[in-house]
Amino acid sequence: MTTPSPAALLDADRVTIAEYRAALQAWLDEHHAELAPRYSPPGTLDEHVAQMQRVKSLLFDAGWMRYGWPERVGGLGGSPMLRTELGASIAARDLTDPGLYSLIEVLAPTLIEFSPPALAAKVVPRLLSGAEMWCQGFSEPGTGSDLSSLACQARPDGDAATASAWIINGQKVWTSLAQYADRCVLLTRTGPPDSRHRGITAFFVDMDSPGISVAPLEMINGMREFAEVFFDEVVVPADRMLGELHGGWAVAMSILPYERSSCFWQRIAYLYRRLQLLVDIAPDDDRTAEVVGDAFVQLHALRARSRATQHRLADGATLGAETSIDKLLVATAEQSIYDAARRLLPGVVEMDDGVIGATWRSEYLYSRAATIYGGTAEVQRNIIARRLLDLGDDG
Amino acid sequence: MDTRDTPEQAELRRAAHQLAGQLGPSTVADLDDQTRAKRLAVAVHDAGWLELRDDRGDGEPLAGGVEAAILAEGLAETVADVAFGGPVLAADLARRCGAANLGTPVVAYTPDLLGVAVLETPVTTTALHAVDLPADGGPVYGLVRVGGGYRLAQVRVDGAAIGADHGADLTRSTCLIPPGATVVEVPGQRRILTDDELASWTALGLALTSADLVGLMRGVLELAVAYAVERRQFGVPVGSFQAVQHLLADAHCLMEGSISVALHASWAVDDLPPADARTAGRVAKAYCARAARDVCETAVQVHGGIGNTWECLVHVFLRRALLSSQWFGDDGEQLRQLERERLGTVDGLP
Numbered sequence: 001m002t003t004p005s006p007a008a009l010l011d012a013d014r015v016t017i018a019e020y021r022a023a024l025q026a027w028l029d030e031h032h033a034e035l036a037p038r039y040s041p042p043g044t045l046d047e048h049v050a051q052m053q054r055v056k057s058l059l060f061d062a063g064w065m066r067y068g069w070p071e072r073v074g075g076l077g078g079s080p081m082l083r084t085e086l087g088a089s090i091a092a093r094d095l096t097d098p099g100l101y102s103l104i105e106v107l108a109p110t111l112i113e114f115s116p117p118a119l120a121a122k123v124v125p126r127l128l129s130g131a132e133m134w135c136q137g138f139s140e141p142g143t144g145s146d147l148s149s150l151a152c153q154a155r156p157d158g159d160a161a162t163a164s165a166w167i168i169n170g171q172k173v174w175t176s177l178a179q180y181a182d183r184c185v186l187l188t189r190t191g192p193p194d195s196r197h198r199g200i201t202a203f204f205v206d207m208d209s210p211g212i213s214v215a216p217l218e219m220i221n222g223m224r225e226f227a228e229v230f231f232d233e234v235v236v237p238a239d240r241m242l243g244e245l246h247g248g249w250a251v252a253m254s255i256l257p258y259e260r261s262s263c264f265w266q267r268i269a270y271l272y273r274r275l276q277l278l279v280d281i282a283p284d285d286d287r288t289a290e291v292v293g294d295a296f297v298q299l300h301a302l303r304a305r306s307r308a309t310q311h312r313l314a315d316g317a318t319l320g321a322e323t324s325i326d327k328l329l330v331a332t333a334e335q336s337i338y339d340a341a342r343r344l345l346p347g348v349v350e351m352d353d354g355v356i357g358a359t360w361r362s363e364y365l366y367s368r369a370a371t372i373y374g375g376t377a378e379v380q381r382n383i384i385a386r387r388l389l390d391l392g393d394d395g
Numbered sequence: 396m397d398t399r400d401t402p403e404q405a406e407l408r409r410a411a412h413q414l415a416g417q418l419g420p421s422t423v424a425d426l427d428d429q430t431r432a433k434r435l436a437v438a439v440h441d442a443g444w445l446e447l448r449d450d451r452g453d454g455e456p457l458a459g460g461v462e463a464a465i466l467a468e469g470l471a472e473t474v475a476d477v478a479f480g481g482p483v484l485a486a487d488l489a490r491r492c493g494a495a496n497l498g499t500p501v502v503a504y505t506p507d508l509l510g511v512a513v514l515e516t517p518v519t520t521t522a523l524h525a526v527d528l529p530a531d532g533g534p535v536y537g538l539v540r541v542g543g544g545y546r547l548a549q550v551r552v553d554g555a556a557i558g559a560d561h562g563a564d565l566t567r568s569t570c571l572i573p574p575g576a577t578v579v580e581v582p583g584q585r586r587i588l589t590d591d592e593l594a595s596w597t598a599l600g601l602a603l604t605s606a607d608l609v610g611l612m613r614g615v616l617e618l619a620v621a622y623a624v625e626r627r628q629f630g631v632p633v634g635s636f637q638a639v640q641h642l643l644a645d646a647h648c649l650m651e652g653s654i655s656v657a658l659h660a661s662w663a664v665d666d667l668p669p670a671d672a673r674t675a676g677r678v679a680k681a682y683c684a685r686a687a688r689d690v691c692e693t694a695v696q697v698h699g700g701i702g703n704t705w706e707c708l709v710h711v712f713l714r715r716a717l718l719s720s721q722w723f724g725d726d727g728e729q730l731r732q733l734e735r736e737r738l739g740t741v742d743g744l745p
Contacts, residue, residue, distance in 0.1 A: 144700060145633075173700070219703055220705060346508075346728070347508055350508070350718050350720075351718070353561050361563055368696075369702075373700065378639065382638065
């Protein structure tokens with residue numbers, strides 16, 4: 001063993017965010033060479049995934065990855081804001097892609113809340129340490145904005161109450177990193193076809209189960225981080241059910257608070273980094289000042305909003321419809337940064353096939369989806385109008 | 396100007412629509428179909444469309460800016476992957492210089508694509524871009540300065556053929572020409588290209604790229620409306636939701652505005668004094684570039700997740716709009732130039 005890491009010196013329950021950040025930054029500085037990507041940019045998806053798992057492994061071994069997670073799943077305890085700080089710090093240093101990394105925040109809290117304790121104790125540390133990758137099987141081809149209409153079916157091998165296993169048939173789509181995943185948090189239809197949110201059940205499925213096939217989807221920028229997943233008579237043990245039978249909607253909704261707080265915070269750190277990279281190469285003139293200034297103001301307002309959201313979550317508030325505001329702000333800020341890049345680097349997004357052009361072009365094109373994934377801008381506006389402004393019913 | 400098509404223009408519009416509909420890509424996978432792309436290139440060549448701006452014998456072009464714009468629009472409507480604007484602009488530049496028999500040339504642009512590259516002999520000192528090359532490449536020309544204006548000069552890359560690279564657009568070839576290319580003045584030019592003639596040529600470039608953007612808006616909006624009718628969520632077509640209707644209605648308005656302003660610019664090329672034609676082109680381009688981005692992004696948005704996949708044709712429109720916007724300058728560039736040219740200040744308002 002090497003000398004004890006500085007992380008071990010911090011008391012998770014008493015450390016302040018500022019103290020944690022200072023110690024973390026010092027450690028990240030010290031281990032810069034070890035953590036840095038081994039590939040030359042922009043890198044392939046295989047390389048990004050390998051890099052993320054390697055960084056998670058290093059952070060877990062040094063203890064950083066365990067702050068903010070309960071001790072019963074291998075954590076050191078403390079506020080969830082500690083793990084948010086970690087995610088933001090590594091995004092700000094371009095050590096991992098925040099979109100890939102944020103799957104931890106989307107999936108681990110769900111397992112902790114809804115799985116049998118022994119299962120969470122066994123698998124969550126494997127996710128945190130990079131030993132495993134998980135994916136999220138929610139959307140279906142006919143089920144985008146209207147998630148409660150999902151059709152992927154699970155039927156019991158006998159009576160539902162005493163079944164030892166469930167048999168799954170159907171299809172999922174937009175499943176991030178399914179081709180790399182060891183497990184899947186899957187929403188299935190267990191009630192009648194028209195039972196909407198009342199007839200959905202969640203399962204934790206091993207991706208190497210017979211009958212699962214994965215077909216990656218090529219995206220607008222040529223990357224393949226999403227996939228279609230097909231289930232053909234896939235057998236899942238009954239003890240892999242997450243939450244109650246027909247209680248899958250609660251599982252699905254439990255993801256929202258972390259997706260809309262910690263994941264956004266990491267995204268924001270990443271976007272600040274992008275804006276800085278743009279400032280580094282844009283011409284130093286009035287136009288740059290105006291365009292960058294505009295993007296910065298949007299990003300800053302978003303950051304202030306997101307900070308407040310996280311403090312509310314940490315103080316025990318239940319997050320709900322008001323996070324649709326965070327969602328719209330993050331999508332708008334993200335697109336404004338890439339619009340700024342297109343405007344300030346004339347010909348680069350359009351023509352340049354070098355690393356700079358290829359990277360900005362890929363991210364520019366992908367940023368057009370920011371108003372779609374995680375809930376379209378139109379659906380967010382409906383929620384804001386109906387639930388926050390009390391304009392009409394929820395349909 | 397009379398904004399109605401003449402019978403000849405209507406026929407040209409119909410022919411372009413038909414040809415692009417038959418031989419343009421109808422799926423993203425079609426872009427890999429070399430046989431189809433070659434048939435399209437042969438058909439465009441055989442129709443004589445690349446020669447529209449050639450010299451008819453008295454120094455004037457065979458056809459007007461409106462006719463060229465009608466074809467540019469028609470080809471863009473189905474993201475037809477064939478060289479058109481590139482060769483037509485090169486032929487127009489050659490005609491203005493009184494140079495003949497150049498094959499199917501293309502123009503060397505500055506790296507930001509704002510205009511034709513003005514070069515020094517004997518070799519280039521900066522990188523250049525050729526845009527919208529024919530599949531088999533072609534000779535590339537820039538300008539050299541002479542007393543009273545410019546002359547045409549060929550850019551030769553020694554020891555290597557000029558080949559296509561990629562860029563954002565999947566339907567037209569662009570090519571980076573690194574510094575160090577040989578610059579040779581074209582012999583036998585009958586005229587010196589004046590600043591006025593250059594302004595007039597720029598007006599054509601602005602009109603053709605604006606027309607291309609109009610065609611893209613028509614085509615992509617048609618896809619988006621069809622998808623809004625076909626795609627169902629919450630038990631009804633997504634196009635029945637007001638939020639989606641408003642997006643598409645806004646896009647439709649932007650397209651209609653673009654059609655009008657681009658038509659004016661294409662008419663202006665041959666019918667207004669050069670500086671005014673260029674101004675009309677800048678106004679059109681400023682409007683169309685901004686509108687086309689909005690319309691393409693609306694089409695992505697209406698398609699939802701599918702709109703972000705490679706196999707959805709929408710991104711082919713968005714990518715082409717990126718190149719057409721930047722070619723001769725995007726909206727921001729046009730506004731800066733208008734401020735400079737119309738208000739007479741070099742560095743913005745005092």
